[in-house]
Amino acid sequence: MRVRAQVLGGYPRPRHVRRALRAAERGEADWTSVSRALEAASAAVIGVQVASGLDVVVDGLLDWHDIFRPFASMWRNVTPTALLRYFDNNFFYRIPLFTAEPEPTEPVLAPRARTYAPLAEPARLKAIVPGPVTFALMSEVRGGLKREELAEAIARLLAEEARLAVEAGAGFLQIDEPILGDPEVGEDEARLAADLASEIASKSGAPESMVAVYFYPPDRRVYEALASARVDYVMVDMVDASGRGLDVVAEAGPARRGVAAGLIDARSIYRDRYERVRDAAARLAKALSDGMDLILTTSTWLDLIPYSYSVKKTRLLGLYAERIAEDLGVEFTGGWGVG
Amino acid sequence: MASYQVPRKFPTTVVGSYPKLGPAEEAIRRRKKGEISEEEFHRIARDAIKMVVEDYLWAGVDIISDGEQTREDMVVYFAERLEGYSPGDWVRVFDNVYFRKPVVTGRISWRQPMIIDDWEYARSISGGRPVKVILTGPYTMLEWSFDLHYGDRREMIFDLAKAIRREIEEAVARGAEYVQVDEPALSTRPFREEAELLKEALEIVFNGIPAKRIVHICFGRLERILPYILDYPVDQFDLEMKNSNFRLLPYLKEYGFDKELGFGVVDVHSFQVESVEEIKAAIDMLMKADIIGPEKVYIDPDCGLKRLPREIARQKLRNMVEAARLAREEW
Numbered sequence: 233m234r235v236r237a238q239v240l241g242g243y244p245r246p247r248h249v250r251r252a253l254r255a256a257e258r259g260e261a262d263w264t265s266v267s268r269a270l271e272a273a274s275a276a277v278i279g280v281q282v283a284s285g286l287d288v289v290v291d292g293l294l295d296w297h298d299i300f301r302p303f304a305s306m307w308r309n310v311t312p313t314a315l316l317r318y319f320d321n322n323f324f325y326r327i328p329l330f331t332a333e334p335e336p337t338e339p340v341l342a343p344r345a346r347t348y349a350p351l352a353e354p355a356r357l358k359a360i361v362p363g364p365v366t367f368a369l370m371s372e373v374r375g376g377l378k379r380e381e382l383a384e385a386i387a388r389l390l391a392e393e394a395r396l397a398v399e400a401g402a403g404f405l406q407i408d409e410p411i412l413g414d415p416e417v418g419e420d421e422a423r424l425a426a427d428l429a430s431e432i433a434s435k436s437g438a439p440e441s442m443v444a445v446y447f448y449p450p451d452r453r454v455y456e457a458l459a460s461a462r463v464d465y466v467m468v469d470m471v472d473a474s475g476r477g478l479d480v481v482a483e484a485g486p487a488r489r490g491v492a493a494g495l496i497d498a499r500s501i502y503r504d505r506y507e508r509v510r511d512a513a514a515r516l517a518k519a520l521s522d523g524m525d526l527i528l529t530t531s532t533w534l535d536l537i538p539y540s541y542s543v544k545k546t547r548l549l550g551l552y553a554e555r556i557a558e559d560l561g562v563e564f565t566g567g568w569g570v571g
Numbered sequence: 572m573a574s575y576q577v578p579r580k581f582p583t584t585v586v587g588s589y590p591k592l593g594p595a596e597e598a599i600r601r602r603k604k605g606e607i608s609e610e611e612f613h614r615i616a617r618d619a620i621k622m623v624v625e626d627y628l629w630a631g632v633d634i635i636s637d638g639e640q641t642r643e644d645m646v647v648y649f650a651e652r653l654e655g656y657s658p659g660d661w662v663r664v665f666d667n668v669y670f671r672k673p674v675v676t677g678r679i680s681w682r683q684p685m686i687i688d689d690w691e692y693a694r695s696i697s698g699g700r701p702v703k704v705i706l707t708g709p710y711t712m713l714e715w716s717f718d719l720h721y722g723d724r725r726e727m728i729f730d731l732a733k734a735i736r737r738e739i740e741e742a743v744a745r746g747a748e749y750v751q752v753d754e755p756a757l758s759t760r761p762f763r764e765e766a767e768l769l770k771e772a773l774e775i776v777f778n779g780i781p782a783k784r785i786v787h788i789c790f791g792r793l794e795r796i797l798p799y800i801l802d803y804p805v806d807q808f809d810l811e812m813k814n815s816n817f818r819l820l821p822y823l824k825e826y827g828f829d830k831e832l833g834f835g836v837v838d839v840h841s842f843q844v845e846s847v848e849e850i851k852a853a854i855d856m857l858m859k860a861d862i863i864g865p866e867k868v869y870i871d872p873d874c875g876l877k878r879l880p881r882e883i884a885r886q887k888l889r890n891m892v893e894a895a896r897l898a899r900e901e902w
């Protein structure tokens with residue numbers, strides 16, 4: 233067994249990016265200065281992750297206003313509309329409005345993989361897509377399109393997005409299905425999500441893939457449906473709901489290649505207690521066989537806390553993963569062969 | 572102060588916030604820059620409060636508010652005035668819009684009156700109409716702040732509750748008749764343990780308070796936790812109904828709801844002004860559902876009106892008042 237670490241998703245915008253964006257929105261600066269700010273800031277967050285011992289890193293997704301936005305803006309037959317609360321956060325996303333089956337235009341993920349994968353060395357860059365079930369259920373649909381058909385159509389587009397991103401250098405694929413933590417989501421949705429994640433992961437050709445459920449842990453049947461999908465890991469939020477997600481995963485067992493444990497609280501700025509994280513990891517380790525990985529990760533994206541804390545949490549994640557590997561007497565992948 | 576007779580049936584009211592009017596925006600901007608004192612801040616904002624009250628009176632609302640003109644954000648306003656909070660750092664609300672999410676860095680306690688000045692001013696010009704005292708509730712303060720001090724949600728929410736109660740006592744001593752706490756965060760986490768945590772906090776906030784005690788909750792899937800909130804120590808639940816197409820009504824019936832109801836009949840997310848007939852039909856629907864009598868029903872918008880253009884907010888209120896008047900004749 234190995235211990236690995238990675239951040240789940242996007243980072244908050246540092247001040248210079250917020251300012252550059254605001255200036256461009258007001259017409260006081262041109263968009264090339266925004267691109268420059270974004271590239272510099274992405275390079276910085278990649279550097280923080282690599283230096284913290286994370287073997288899979290994200291570019292921070294700093295230009296994304298919400299997880300659906302780049303796709304809802306880029307694809308045909310869908311537009312971002314009114315604001316709606318994003319789960320239980322004091323953060324709002326724009327509801328995508330689908331008027332017909334979406335059609336692709338330019339790829340969203342491949343250009344960023346081409347830019348940022350080389351900066352991630354020796355780590356690998358992760359490509360992140362919204363899960364098709366979450367996307368479909370959190371959108372407004374007009375024109376007689378059924379939710380399930382919409383989810384399938386979205387999955388086809390995302391599979392192609394992911395394939396191009398992998399071709400452009402992404403080495404890990406993450407599919408976010410936070411809505412599967414909703415206690416009212418049933419097995420049908422879970423099975424659909426599992427099927428569509430399998431489709432996206434296998435068509436993408438990604439070396440590794442993961443489905444992520446956060447903001448609330450999935451119940452056991454939902455988790456089991458996902459763990460039987462053709463993805464390598466199912467990430468579960470083990471912070472919210474008093475860490476109930478830990479019980480679910482410890483009892484139901486790992487996905488194909490291991491467990492991804494959301495144990496670092498990404499929504500508080502409190503310093504996570506090492507003992508809590510270690511004890512949880514030790515419990516999960518018992519359920520893993522030799523060739524499997526325990527991926528330590530954040531309970532959700534880091535973009536709901538201030539920038540300085542996102543950096544602190546990243547460092548803590550790497551630090552704890554390395555200590556846990558030591559305590560369990562197993563390999564830590566983020567040591568980069570140094571002392 | 573002139574006396575005003577609140578109708579016995581279907582009194583009309585507001586949830587609290589109103590679009591920010593010019594003088595208030597100016598006051599907030601200047602305070603942020605450090606150009607004016609807290610006293611000057613509230614004094615400048617009075618011009619805005621006056622305009623809000625005039626709009627309410629024009630529309631004919633029975634129980635009004637100060638329009639929350641000095642509150643740029645419902646959590647930050649109180650965090651800036653309570654002991655134990657620090658300003659905090661920038662966190663995104665949506666798109667590229669950020670706010671400084673407050674951080675608790677010490678023990679929370681009440682320091683000085685926070686909303687009394689605006690409320691008293693609104694009362695002085697309300698023509699005798701009661702003005703609600705409105706505060707952000709302890710659960711929402713807890714959920715929408717960062718904590719670096721407590722490391723324990725229960726401890727933190729109970730200290731918040733004590734501080735809020737202190738402000739309420741201050742208002743009641745000056746004659747407040749209606750006291751409302753806003754808990755929009757509760758419906759974002761509709762789980763039994765959360766509902767029960769708020770109940771304990773509300774007991775601290777409200778027990779023995781000699782005024783009409785109201786809790787406002789909006790949006791989200793409240794039906795999931797309805798059985799766990801109905802015995803809250805309040806006289807009135809003020810609920811968003813219109814936006815969710817009155818989905819909650821059958822649940823209220825099922826669980827034998829018998830408190831007063833602040834019945835949200837105006838959608839604050841829509842620029843479409845509801846017609847008198849449409850609002851009247853909503854009241855009729857509630858009456859036909861036979862849950863509570865008309866003397867227990869307060870007619871109001873779903874939530875604060877702050878995101879609407881002023882002209883639309885005014886017109887929505889006017890139609891609401893007229894619909895309530897018609898309903899009074901019938902029920």
Ligand SMILES: [Zn+2]
Binds near residue numbers: 586788
């Ligand atoms: Zn509300």
